[in-house]
Amino acid sequence: MKAALFSTCKYNGPSLDKGWPVSGAVYSRQAAQDSMQQSLEQFQLADELGFDWVTVAEHHYAPFSLTPNPMVMAGALTQVIKRAKIALLGADIPILNPVRVAEEFAMLDTMTGGRVVAGMLRGTPNEYVTYNINPAESRARFEEALHLIKMAWTQTEPFGWQGRYYEYRTVSIWPRCVQEPHPKIYMSGSSPEAGEFAAKNKVGLGFAVTTVPLAAKAAAHYRTQADRFGWEPEPEDVIYRVAVHVGENDDQALEDFVEATKTGARTGLTMANRGLESAIAETGYYGRDADMQRQRLMPRSLQERIDQGQILLGGPDTVLKQIENIKRELGAGVIDFTVAHQMGDKTVRSIELLGEKVLPRIRHW
Amino acid sequence: MNTTVNATSSAAPLLCFGFADAAASPALKQIAAGRAVISGADQAATSAIIAKGAACGEALSFAAQYAGIVESIILISPDEAAAKRAGEIGAECQAQVLALAGTLDAESGAAATAIKQALPSCHLVYVFDTSKDMDIERPEALAKVARDFLARRDKFLVSNADGRITP
Numbered sequence: 269m270k271a272a273l274f275s276t277c278k279y280n281g282p283s284l285d286k287g288w289p290v291s292g293a294v295y296s297r298q299a300a301q302d303s304m305q306q307s308l309e310q311f312q313l314a315d316e317l318g319f320d321w322v323t324v325a326e327h328h329y330a331p332f333s334l335t336p337n338p339m340v341m342a343g344a345l346t347q348v349i350k351r352a353k354i355a356l357l358g359a360d361i362p363i364l365n366p367v368r369v370a371e372e373f374a375m376l377d378t379m380t381g382g383r384v385v386a387g388m389l390r391g392t393p394n395e396y397v398t399y400n401i402n403p404a405e406s407r408a409r410f411e412e413a414l415h416l417i418k419m420a421w422t423q424t425e426p427f428g429w430q431g432r433y434y435e436y437r438t439v440s441i442w443p444r445c446v447q448e449p450h451p452k453i454y455m456s457g458s459s460p461e462a463g464e465f466a467a468k469n470k471v472g473l474g475f476a477v478t479t480v481p482l483a484a485k486a487a488a489h490y491r492t493q494a495d496r497f498g499w500e501p502e503p504e505d506v507i508y509r510v511a512v513h514v515g516e517n518d519d520q521a522l523e524d525f526v527e528a529t530k531t532g533a534r535t536g537l538t539m540a541n542r543g544l545e546s547a548i549a550e551t552g553y554y555g556r557d558a559d560m561q562r563q564r565l566m567p568r569s570l571q572e573r574i575d576q577g578q579i580l581l582g583g584p585d586t587v588l589k590q591i592e593n594i595k596r597e598l599g600a601g602v603i604d605f606t607v608a609h610q611m612g613d614k615t616v617r618s619i620e621l622l623g624e625k626v627l628p629r630i631r632h633w
Numbered sequence: 634m635n636t637t638v639n640a641t642s643s644a645a646p647l648l649c650f651g652f653a654d655a656a657a658s659p660a661l662k663q664i665a666a667g668r669a670v671i672s673g674a675d676q677a678a679t680s681a682i683i684a685k686g687a688a689c690g691e692a693l694s695f696a697a698q699y700a701g702i703v704e705s706i707i708l709i710s711p712d713e714a715a716a717k718r719a720g721e722i723g724a725e726c727q728a729q730v731l732a733l734a735g736t737l738d739a740e741s742g743a744a745a746t747a748i749k750q751a752l753p754s755c756h757l758v759y760v761f762d763t764s765k766d767m768d769i770e771r772p773e774a775l776a777k778v779a780r781d782f783l784a785r786r787d788k789f790l791v792s793n794a795d796g797r798i799t800p
Binding site for chain 2: 412415416427434
């Protein structure tokens with residue numbers, strides 16, 4: 269099993285962290301610089317400790333994340349991450365220019381000598397407001413954009429594209445990817461439609477902001493669909509992203525976490541603005557099992573989050589048991605650890621414990 | 634072949650190869666944009682020709698025969714034979730060529746790519762989510778690019794769309 273360290277590069281400074289989008293009225297420029305530096309240092313530490321990947325992602329208009337363009341952060345990472353792969357999980361391709369996405373991935377793959385993992389996501393529902401894209405078009409835009417990106421990576425002759433949502437008269441990207449034919453692609457797979465598309469197109473599947481039971485059901489659907497298309501996903505085709513805080517022992521981990529959530533807890537991006545979420549749901553954004561998709565985004569108590577595999581919390585042995593459960597239920601080959609809350613030295617120690625006590629064990633699973 | 638020569642104006646007819654009933658094709662009507670739609674190599678040579686599938690090679694031969702008259706050639710879902718014919722004609726092709734392949738049709742994609750490599754004046758465009766019958770599957774998409782090419786030839790690479798949201 270492979271291990272990744274994911275960070276949204278959260279802003280650790282004063283903010284009116286309420287709703288979405290979040291006001292910048294009390295924004296601290298210095299705190300933002302310090303927060304980004306802290307994330308870079310934690311990624312570097314993960315690389316030194318033997319994490320297989322470091323992961324960045326795209327989120328907009330909130331202190332939850334300072335990487336609205338994860339390609340920029342990944343560009344910085346190419347200069348400090350010497351061994352691990354740099355995973356972008358990912359670019360929200362339906363709201364972006366797909367050719368630009370193809371170019372940026374190819375640049376990063378070239379700068380790292382082929383150490384880029386290409387996550388192609390639809391993004392959280394609120395992201396559609398960011399660049400004024402109709403969320404009803406999300407899935408169709410995603411499917412066309414992904415096809416176009418793969419063509420941009422693999423076609424050697426300049427070509428034009430007459431699509432439904434994208435039109436280019438000529439495309440011929442430079443540089444090209446180092447990995448042949450292109451970096452490994454993942455997409456988010458919580459909905460049945462996503463599992464079916466991933467199976468048909470032989471791309472990997474990632475799960476985030478979900479529970480182990482829901483992800484297990486979706487992963488089983490993906491494997492069934494892959495079988496229909498004549499292939500069998502490898503363990504590494506399934507990623508499970510989960511919040512984590514490891515302490516020296518269970519009591520200390522819990523104490524750290526509870527203390528941190530007194531000041532740092534907030535609702536996830538999507539549900540931070542219920543009115544917006546509801547309006548986006550009405551467009552059909554979630555697909556055919558909308559109720560289930562919305563349910564997985566609902567806030568839960570800490571105990572529910574632990575029980576359902578939304579957070580790994582405890583000493584190394586406890587966390588190992590929780591990971592074992594994820595491996596067993598989903599067959600996941602990559603676990604994408606998310607820093608649950610930035611707690612300074614305690615977070616650094618959590619990453620160290622993962623590297624020293626957890627990774628050596630799960631590597632053989 | 635008993636062929637007469639038409640004027641090479643923008644109002645010249647659109648000569649079609651490989652369509653079962655070209656005059657009845659909604660896609661061809663959109664592409665022609667007011668031009669007459671005529672069929673077959675026994676028709677008058679004209680500045681604009683369009684061909685589909687197995688007829689693409691014949692269209693290239695026709696254009697080579699009437700070099701200097703044929704200005705624009707649109708090839709829809711060309712086959713391997715057309716790619717071979719393009720290889721034989723090579724740089725001697727004086728017309729601007731638009732080779733169109735559906736993203737669901739690997740055979741046409743390979744042939745269109747080979748045609749682009751053989752003909753310096755060829756532009757390759759993929760029509761998303763179509764196979765060999767893009768004129769039936771996505772007539773509006775085909776018409777949009779083909780009409781623009783006929784009207785502006787290689788200048789179609791440069792957008793002339795009005796990007797303003799409001800004046």
